[in-house]
Amino acid sequence: MGSDLEQMQRDMLGRIAAAADPAALExxxxxxxxxxxxxxxxxKSLGAMSPEERQSEGPRIHALREAVTAAxxxxxxxxxxxxxxxxxxxxxxxxTLPVAPxxxxxxxxxxxxxxxxxxxxxxxxxxxxxxxxxxDDWHNFGALEIPETHPAxxxxxxxxxxxxxxxxxxxxxxxxxxxVQIRTMQAQKPPIYIIAPGRTYRxxxxxxxxxxxxxxxxxxxxxxxxxxxxxxxxETFLKAYFERDDVVLRLRPSYFPFTEPSVEVDVGYxxxxxxxxxxxxxxxxxxxxxxxxxxRVLANCGLDPDEWQGFAFGCGIDRxxxxxxxxxxxxxxxxxxxxxxxxxxxxxxxxxxxxxxVGA
Ligand code: PHE
Numbered sequence: 001m002g003s004d005l006e007q008m009q010r011d012m013l014g015r016i017a018a019a020a021d022p023a024a025l026e027x028x029x030x031x032x033x034x035x036x037x038x039x040x041x042x043x044k045s046l047g048a049m050s051p052e053e054r055q056s057e058g059p060r061i062h063a064l065r066e067a068v069t070a071a072x073x074x075x076x077x078x079x080x081x082x083x084x085x086x087x088x089x090x091x092x093x094x095x096t097l098p099v100a101p102x103x104x105x106x107x108x109x110x111x112x113x114x115x116x117x118x119x120x121x122x123x124x125x126x127x128x129x130x131x132x133x134x135x136d137d138w139h140n141f142g143a144l145e146i147p148e149t150h151p152a153x154x155x156x157x158x159x160x161x162x163x164x165x166x167x168x169x170x171x172x173x174x175x176x177x178x179x180v181q182i183r184t185m186q187a188q189k190p191p192i193y194i195i196a197p198g199r200t201y202r203x204x205x206x207x208x209x210x211x212x213x214x215x216x217x218x219x220x221x222x223x224x225x226x227x228x229x230x231x232x233x234x235e236t237f238l239k240a241y242f243e244r245d246d247v248v249l250r251l252r253p254s255y256f257p258f259t260e261p262s263v264e265v266d267v268g269y270x271x272x273x274x275x276x277x278x279x280x281x282x283x284x285x286x287x288x289x290x291x292x293x294x295x296r297v298l299a300n301c302g303l304d305p306d307e308w309q310g311f312a313f314g315c316g317i318d319r320x321x322x323x324x325x326x327x328x329x330x331x332x333x334x335x336x337x338x339x340x341x342x343x344x345x346x347x348x349x350x351x352x353x354x355x356x357x358v359g360a
Contacts, residue, residue: 106345173201177217185301214317221310259291288315
């Protein structure tokens with residue numbers, strides 16, 4: 001009996017190792033371990049044995065079953081691995097192939113504007129920074145000098161999550177891109193010149209507000225930075241973005257907990273046949289919030305306010321897109337209506353460049 005078992009095990013393991021595909025392997029499994037399988041039969045035969053016989057044969061039969069089970073598992077892993085390799089090999093894409101017309105799809109105006117912003121600010125020496133959309137309380141509020149009791153909290157209509165941060169406070173959907181200021185100052189040494197475009201969230205919904213919207217944050221930290229640098233940077237950016245030299249800005253004193261002084265920036269426009277046309281100074285429209293980074297915010301990020309100064313601004317991207325490309329209802333941006341996308345979308349292969357006019 002003993003050598004029969006050994007012979008049987010050698011045969012079975014040989015067939016299992018030779019199984020060429022999952023179906024063949026499954027057939028071997030059924031033949032050995034299935035209801036009518038050879039190993040199952042041996043296990044059943046234990047019941048009819050004398051106690052002595054069972055004591056000597058039992059462990060051998062169980063060992064056989066274990067050896068066969070392990071061999072099947074390892075053959076299965078090898079076959080699965082090979083199948084994955086084959087799939088990966090056949091599913092390769094050649095990214096260098098030319099795109100076949102007609103091109104389907106278009107670039108959403110928000111993506112287009114983000115590309116334009118990156119292009120304009122890259123020319124001014126800024127790089128693009130990002131941060132998480134699910135933020136902890138400290139990055140979204142605390143480090144920006146908006147403590148829990150601060151009235152500015154109420155202005156943000158925050159979406160709170162069930163998840164909590166390390167201090168047990170609920171995580172939030174970031175209400176602005178300003179937490180990226182904090183993350184950047186923590187992660188890199190000044191001088192810092194970044195913009196941070198991205199999604200932001202507030203519980204708000206009408207023709208000019210959607211619960212998810214987009215902002216671009218700007219942050220400069222260097223030595224000897226003044227409000228004058230802020231004004232020049234915004235003017236240069238907006239002239240390039242709107243592609244006109246007669247863009248006029250008006251800086252109004254304002255308040256944000258994380259900047260001092262704070263300025264709200266209005267842009268001038270004229271009315272032509274009832275439509276707002278940017279440029280001139282007949283009428284004013286609020287465009288963005290900004291200011292000099294508050295010394296306490298610098299200190300919160302481990303920077304010495306006596307050595308480093310800076311400015312920051314935050315601007316709605318959706319608003320920028322509407323002004324430049326003439327949409328009037330923000331909600332249409334997120335309806336996914338193909339007719340709207342075909343009308344306002346941009347050709348997929350057009351990359352904004354300063355030389356071509358960023359919005360070309
Ligand atoms: N985070 C502010 C907002 O969302 C805008 C802002 C950014 C103001 C940077 C000043 C400086 O309203």
